[in-house]
Amino acid sequence: MTAYEQLKRRLETKEALVGIIGLGYVGLPLAHALHQGGLRILGFDIDPAKIDALKKGVNYLKHLGESLTRDLSGSKRFEATADMGRLGECDAIIVCVPTPLGKHQEPDISYIVSTAHAIGKTLRPGQLIALESTTYPGTTRQDMIPAMLAAASGPAKSYKSGEDFFVVFSPEREDPGRKSHNTRSTPKLLGGCDPRATELGAMLYRYGVETVVPVSSAEVAESAKLLENIFRAVNIALVNELKVVLTAMGIDVWEVIRAASTKPFGFMPFYPGPGLGGHCIPIDPFYLTWKAKEVGKFTRFIELAGQVNTHMPHYVVERTMLALNDHGKAIKGSRILVLGLAYKPDIDDTRESPSFELIMLLEDLGAEVDYSDPLVPKTPRVRRHDLQMASVDITPANLARYDAVVISTNHSAFDYRTIAEHARLVVDTRDALRQFESLAAGRLVRA
Numbered sequence: 442m443t444a445y446e447q448l449k450r451r452l453e454t455k456e457a458l459v460g461i462i463g464l465g466y467v468g469l470p471l472a473h474a475l476h477q478g479g480l481r482i483l484g485f486d487i488d489p490a491k492i493d494a495l496k497k498g499v500n501y502l503k504h505l506g507e508s509l510t511r512d513l514s515g516s517k518r519f520e521a522t523a524d525m526g527r528l529g530e531c532d533a534i535i536v537c538v539p540t541p542l543g544k545h546q547e548p549d550i551s552y553i554v555s556t557a558h559a560i561g562k563t564l565r566p567g568q569l570i571a572l573e574s575t576t577y578p579g580t581t582r583q584d585m586i587p588a589m590l591a592a593a594s595g596p597a598k599s600y601k602s603g604e605d606f607f608v609v610f611s612p613e614r615e616d617p618g619r620k621s622h623n624t625r626s627t628p629k630l631l632g633g634c635d636p637r638a639t640e641l642g643a644m645l646y647r648y649g650v651e652t653v654v655p656v657s658s659a660e661v662a663e664s665a666k667l668l669e670n671i672f673r674a675v676n677i678a679l680v681n682e683l684k685v686v687l688t689a690m691g692i693d694v695w696e697v698i699r700a701a702s703t704k705p706f707g708f709m710p711f712y713p714g715p716g717l718g719g720h721c722i723p724i725d726p727f728y729l730t731w732k733a734k735e736v737g738k739f740t741r742f743i744e745l746a747g748q749v750n751t752h753m754p755h756y757v758v759e760r761t762m763l764a765l766n767d768h769g770k771a772i773k774g775s776r777i778l779v780l781g782l783a784y785k786p787d788i789d790d791t792r793e794s795p796s797f798e799l800i801m802l803l804e805d806l807g808a809e810v811d812y813s814d815p816l817v818p819k820t821p822r823v824r825r826h827d828l829q830m831a832s833v834d835i836t837p838a839n840l841a842r843y844d845a846v847v848i849s850t851n852h853s854a855f856d857y858r859t860i861a862e863h864a865r866l867v868v869d870t871r872d873a874l875r876q877f878e879s880l881a882a883g884r885l886v887r888a
């Protein structure tokens with residue numbers, strides 16, 4: 442039996458053991474979906490705290506709900522380990538490790554490469570490897586496969602992709618906090634490095650995802666994922682730019698977007714905010730910017746969107762400064778409370794959150810800044826900040842102590858009536874106070 446036939450059979454009979462490397466926002470819900478589909482899962486992570494939590498059934502990603510970790514840890518078909526030496530046991534290996542940017546906005550694929558080395562060390566015939574991490578086109582074929590083979594030893598060094606082992610790219614479309622879709626119900630793109638890899642990859646993912654959408658190559662799947670995120674980055678930049686222009690004209694941009702949204706075709710609403718956040722939209726577009734230079738091309742839309750979006754925290758600070766001025770206060774020495782540290786409502790993910798930038802900019806101008814976020818009791822260390830602050834409770838007495846409150850993230854847990862009634866001045870970057878604007882008359886500024 443060939444390696445292809447053997448793997449196909451193990452997938453058909455559900456005997457296949459699936460290794461998932463990186464049990465974070467992407468890997469953990471995927472492990473759960475494939476496990477629910479009846480497969481055996483071996484989860485890998487270098488973070489011992491995550492392995493320990495999974496062994497004990499403790500949930501470390503609140504938005505996924507308590508039962509998800511319990512389902513896994515209570516099952517005989519799930520195990521979590523930090524021992525990468527066990528990758529050889531797996532018939533399929535799915536890679537969900539971070540793909541951040543380096544200091545100069547260049548792609549950092551070091552997590553993919555080190556994972557590929559670990560896979561290469563125990564590579565055996567009949568393994569399927571799927572990369573999920575968002576990255577530039579060509580990573581799977583040109584970076585990942587060579588890195589695997591470079592780390593392989595003995596006969597494995599001359600294994601052939603498409604004959605001995607099979608490699609696909611299948612991007613994640615996770616949107617933490619979204620209730621309308623989950624890992625299972627969101628259609629999944631999949632492009633293999635050869636047709637048999639695509640076929641085997643689709644067989645694997647159909648156990649966890651209702652609709653698998655095969656495309657002709659790994660490169661198409663890699664590029665499609667970037668298009669999805671670039672589309673968001675560019676459209677968010679567009680409404681952020683409109684916000685600045687319309688606000689200067691005394692026109693309410695949120696009402697304008699609501700009005701345009703009544704068109705039943707050819708329009709899709711995007712909303713302005715204090716800047717881009719999260720692990721994807723502020724980062725992924727620059728993977729293409731970097732790669733484009735290799736073929737002598739430039740990504741002007743992406744760069745422009747990046748400039749507009751990066752300027753947003755500065756715009757919010759300027760509006761705060763002017764609003765304080767109108768109330769006879771200088772920003773220097775003012776006490777300011779930033780509401781929401783997570784980058785979007787009702788999740789606890791703070792990666793790349795513009796709230797950090799706001800806090801830093803306000804402090805640089807001499808303000809005394811606190812934050813409130815019921816989902817983030819303490820500031821975690823993130824890529825560029827280690828603020829070491831603790832969340833302040835929102836009470837009438839606490840609100841009255843601050844010269845201004847800046848709404849950065851519109852968590853539904855915030856009591857907006859209390860904020861409207863008791864804050865001395867509110868700078869609202871999310872149109873969160875709309876319902877209570879009459880209660881905050883003369884004290885509300887949109888930014």
Ligand SMILES: NC(=O)c1ccc[n+]([C@@H]2O[C@H](COP(=O)([O-])OP(=O)(O)OC[C@H]3O[C@@H](n4cnc5c(N)ncnc54)[C@H](O)[C@@H]3O)[C@@H](O)[C@H]2O)c1
Pocket residue numbers: 462463464465466467468485486487488491537538539540552555556573574575576612613614615616617720721
């Ligand atoms: N978070 C999202 O909403 C989202 C959505 C779509 C795509 N993505 C992409 O998916 C990828 C993963 O993102 P995430 O949000 O799940 O990241 P994450 O930080 O939540 O999880 C990554 C996990 O990988 C582990 N890890 C790192 N290096 C490792 C190694 N060498 N071996 C084993 N484990 C290792 C980390 O400890 C962490 O637990 C990224 O490329 C991201 O761009 C994320």
